[in-house]
Amino acid sequence: xxxxxxxxxxxxxxxxxxxxxxxxxxxxxxxxxxxxxxxxxxxxxxxxxxxxxxxxxxxxxxxxxxxxxxxxxxxxxxxxxxxxxxxxxxxxxxxxxxxxxxxxxxxxxxxxxxxxxxxxxxxxxxxxxxxxxxxxxxxxxxxxxxxxxxxxxxxxxxxxxxxxxxxxxxxxxxxxxxxxxxxxxxxxxxxxxxxxxxxxxxxxxxxxxxxxxxxxxx
Numbered sequence: 001x002x003x004x005x006x007x008x009x010x011x012x013x014x015x016x017x018x019x020x021x022x023x024x025x026x027x028x029x030x031x032x033x034x035x036x037x038x039x040x041x042x043x044x045x046x047x048x049x050x051x052x053x054x055x056x057x058x059x060x061x062x063x064x065x066x067x068x069x070x071x072x073x074x075x076x077x078x079x080x081x082x083x084x085x086x087x088x089x090x091x092x093x094x095x096x097x098x099x100x101x102x103x104x105x106x107x108x109x110x111x112x113x114x115x116x117x118x119x120x121x122x123x124x125x126x127x128x129x130x131x132x133x134x135x136x137x138x139x140x141x142x143x144x145x146x147x148x149x150x151x152x153x154x155x156x157x158x159x160x161x162x163x164x165x166x167x168x169x170x171x172x173x174x175x176x177x178x179x180x181x182x183x184x185x186x187x188x189x190x191x192x193x194x195x196x197x198x199x200x201x202x203x204x205x206x207x208x209x210x211x212x213x214x215x216x217x218x
Contacts, residue, residue: 030139030141031141031142031148032130032139032140032141032150033130033139035141035148035150035170036128036130036133036139036150037128037130038173039126039128039170039173039175040126040127040128041126041128043070043071043072043126044069044070044071044072045069045070045126046067046068046069046070047067047068047192047193047196048065048066048067048068048192048193048196048197049065049066049067049068049078049190049191049192049196050063050064050065050190050191050196050199050200051063051064051065051188051189051190051191052188052189052190052191052200052205052207052210053186053187053188054186054187054188054207055186056184056185056186060204061204061205061207063083063200063203063204064080064082064083064084065080065081065082065196065199066078066079066080066081066082067079067081068122068190068192070122070123070126070127071091073123073127074090074091074092074093074119074123075089075090075091075092076089076090076091076118076119076122076123077089077090078118084099084100085099085100086098086099086100088115090109090115090116090118090119093108093109093110094106094107094108094109095107095108095109095111095112095115113162113163113182114180114182114188116162116163117162117163117166117180117182118178118180118190120133120136120137120152120166121152121166121168121178121180122178133152135155136154136155136156136159137152137153137154137155137159137166138152138153138154138155139151139152140153145171145172146171147169147170147171147215148169148170148171149167149168149169150167150168150170151165151166151167151168152165152166152167152168153165160183161183162182162183163180163181163182163183164181164182164183165181166178166179166180166181167179167181169214169215174193174194175192175193176191176192176193176194176195176214177189177190177191177192177195177210177211177213177214178190178192179211179214187207189207189210189211189214191210191213191214195213195214
């Protein structure tokens with residue numbers, strides 16, 4: 001038996017163990033990870049939106065619409081066109097808001113939980129960085145191509161004080177809605193893409209009706 005053959009025979013067990021170890025490490029991606037990978041896009045990305053906010057202090061839901069832009073990482077812009085004109089920008093840990101041609105108001109992102117949650121949800125939709133997302137949120141997903149749901153639940157105490165969950169509804173590789181549930185019980189549902197273009201069926205829709213739009217085909 002040649003020296004080469006002897007070496008190959010001796011190496012086969014070690015090679016087999018290495019292959020088995022590699023197979024054990026390379027676990028298949030979860031549904032949540034697969035969804036985030038499909039949704040990932042290269043910034044800048046913009047989409048029409050309609051946001052319906054349900055707040056305990058309001059007698060009726062607040063509805064605003066316009067264009068939302070994700071510029072990459074923690075930078076985002078929301079241009080409201082109706083029922084008033086305003087521009088909100090998020091970046092470098094700060095939120096700035098300008099209504100019409102008025103003064104620009106700035107505040108730390110930590111003082112604007114809704115803006116922070118919107119940024120986290122939109123970054124989750126388009127950023128595709130699962131590891132970074134899992135530092136702050138637990139991820140869960142359910143459904144199939146016809147309708148899937150991705151739920152982000154805060155891990156840290158700081159986030160839990162402001163946020164209960166972020167729920168993203170979609171179909172195939174397209175998101176339809178982003179629902180932000182605040183820790184205080186308030187909720188906002190943001191319709192994006194084609195669903196936002198279709199608009200709402202009422203000026204003051206019930207929360208259950210908007211949620212149904214997110215789940216259904218129309």
